[in-house]
């Protein structure tokens with residue numbers, strides 16, 4: 729899918745038949761999570777954003793082999809798509825293992841920052857979910873600070889088990905499998921649009 733001179737893009741008509749909801753995955757890597765969610769949720773329209781060409785190719789193979797009709801691919805920087813989507817047009821956003829940019833001078837490159845959190849708040853319908861996973865503890869704290877700092881998101885975690893355990897519908901990503909094999913702890917953060 730492409731953007732028409734950065735004009736607003738209503739995502740619902742991209743899918744036939746009309747989807748019950750539209751979900752977005754940012755930085756899908758090899759696309760294993762996106763393809764599995766599309767298989768499990770055939771009534772949902774899924775958009776995946778990824779500029780990494782090898783990853784796009786891997787997802788396209790999955791779409792072909794699994795005959796997935798409910799996936800659309802934006803092969804570019806997700807910020808461009810976010811800017812073009814209308815208010816409340818998404819029911820779920822997945823941001824799974826975003827690049828941690830650990831050096832302080834690179835923190836401004838992190839995908840989660842006040843401007844993007846404000847955009848997520850604009851795009852998610854009430855009750856919609858922003859799902860973030862990371863194996864980078866400082867990035868996990870950063871995400872909590874910035875997402876909860878915005879005020880439009882609730883984080884219903886009651887205990888450590890709530891962020892240490894993956895959600896029931898979780899699909900392990902390639903990056904996650906490598907991180908766990910290296911002994912890393914994974915943080916699963918689910919924020920809900922008020």
Ligand SMILES: C[S@@+](CC[C@H](N)C(=O)[O-])C[C@H]1O[C@@H](n2cnc3c(N)ncnc32)[C@H](O)[C@@H]1O
Nearest residue numbers: 755756757777778780805806824825901902903
């Ligand atoms: C650490 S990898 C994780 C990939 C995948 N989510 C996984 O868990 O296996 C981060 C991914 O985010 C993608 N990415 C980075 N910046 C992006 C952006 N602005 N828009 C879309 N994707 C982006 C990278 O190309 C990379 O594939």
